Amino acid sequence: MQELARRIRGSLLEPAPGEFARDFSRLTRIPPRAVVRPQTVEDVQETVRYAHQHGLRTVARGHGCSANGQALSEHLVLDIHGLTAFERTGELEVKVGAGFTWGDLQDRLNALGLSNIVLTDYRSHTVGGTLSVGGFGSMSLFHGGQVDQVVALDIVTGTGELVHARPEGPHARLFQYTLCGLGQTGFIAHAYLKVARNRPHALNFADSPYSTETLASITRRVLDAPQPWDHCLVLHYLAFQQNMVLLARDVEEEPAELPEGAQFLPEFYRYKNTAATGVMSQLLHGLKEAGLAKSEEDVFHLWNDYFVPSDKADAFRQIHQSLFKDPRFTMGTYGTILRARPPGSRLPLSPMSSGAEVINTFSGPYHTIPKSFLDEYRAKFDQAIDACLSLGGRVYLYGYHPKSADFYRRQFGAETFEAWRAVKAEYDPGSILGAPLF
Incomplete structure (x- = not known):
């Protein structure tokens, strides 16, 4: 692990703090060997490359509010809270890092007279964590989930490559199966989100x-x-x-x-x-x-x-x-x-x-x-x-x-399940990303 620590700008915690052995449910206890706190997307790439080389299962963890061990690993956990890039990429579009909490993002948008289109009830959940499952709330009546506001993703694949994926184009299937995909096909680095004028x-x-x-x-x-x-x-x-x-x-x-x-x-x-x-x-x-x-x-x-x-x-x-x-x-x-x-x-x-x-x-x-x-x-x-x-x-x-x-x-x-597995095999050939599901 010291080799990995030298390759990243962020920090590596070994042994891992105890809170990373459980998620919110407390149903399962899986202590990771180490926790990586990346400062940059390049840190995420280096960590995944290292994990791929050494066959180490790696999960990305935001707030850890899942209830079934989705953010637990016996090897490496990526604490994504340091990934908080923000850029306004259009009149009603922003690019945000996966570690942004929805509460902090909403505050940042409000300062610009903008708002998220859909929000759940929890300010502390992260963008990357939520988009890996869906994100639904009282505002979903006509707008769908938070995943339905995503226009593009920057994704770190299971080999450490950074891929820009959109609903159309060469990586369309990666886009489709990363959203709601439990971190199985790639880790979200940035999300490009539709936003709206603020009515607070x-x-x-x-x-x-x-x-x-x-x-x-x-x-x-x-x-x-x-x-x-x-x-x-x-x-x-x-x-x-x-x-x-x-x-x-x-x-x-x-x-x-x-x-x-x-x-x-x-x-x-x-x-x-x-x-x-x-x-x-x-x-x-x-x-x-x-x-x-x-x-x-x-x-x-x-x-x-x-x-x-x-x-x-x-x-x-x-x-x-x-x-x-x-x-x-x-x-x-x-x-x-x-x-x-x-x-x-x-x-x-x-x-x-x-x-x-x-x-x-x-x-x-x-x-x-x-x-x-x-x-x-x-x-x-x-x-x-x-x-x-x-x-x-x-x-x-x-x-x-x-x-x-x-x-x-x-x-x-069966058809969708096999397609999900095929996308994982293509973009995570070492099967190191996410909790073991299949």
Whole structure:
């Protein structure tokens, strides 16, 4: 490893700090031999060349918020936080380093009067990490995921070559299978993103609070609104066994008079982030009070998201609710409604299955589980995954799922799965990139 340390400008940590042996779920512990903190893309290239020469499995790690060991390796981990290049490449396009967090990027864009088109609820997640799985949130209603805002990528392949890839051209398949591809075909160095004019605030509406309306009816009502919504969340509370639909429209400034039923939320993105992170703290506090946990070290985070065709959403919800009933471990689920993939999208590994016009997402259940319940809840998650796939849906791969060829073949279909493997074989001939999946 000292040879590698001499070849890079960044730092090499050997032994690796303990936090790199786990991801957010804490389900798996895999201590890496070393952690590389690159300062430049050239550092990433040198690290991958070294790994290729010596047969060392290497993963890129952003915030480490995955829930199934996707950012763990027994050999090398690339901590990408130092890759924070930024360049405005067009009126509504920017080039950003993979290590930029979405929160820092949003702040940088806001200073220019711009904004990301789609954001999730978590400011601390990195661009490279999110684009390796998808990136969906309340703003995805008509815009798709964060991956659907990418116009080009600079990718470090499994031999250390830096490749510029676009949806068209000689490396189109590398572009298509790197987005949502779990770091298997290459590491994202830079992403070229579409952006929009900034409207930082929101008018928030709680539509039909605690409604028992079906998801099919809610979906049609939201999509048929005379004025399109910018945000949509459909929440299900275990305590009430009912839904709440939250809808919002972005605005540049507070109106002189609020529309009926509206709540003005300044800096809406920051508000959503605070609300999302507060849920986990509440769950852990409840487990402590119940004597089921003493600290964060006593629990595991079983997370998953499901993308189900809208005409099957109510059927999936019934199955889902029959499995997850205990409010000690989760407050419920939330999700959104997605139109079919945006025009021109050619991302075969996207969780938005290509055959559905409209998709309902079920985010969660974001479970915080004491060790004594872990096996029971893993079995429940396996049942939910099976139900999702049986109904024609897809599982979001940042979360818990079976890491097996049979699962990926079932999720994506045999043709897409074999194409993914072929792209990996072409651009990562030593099979050193990403966690072992196939």
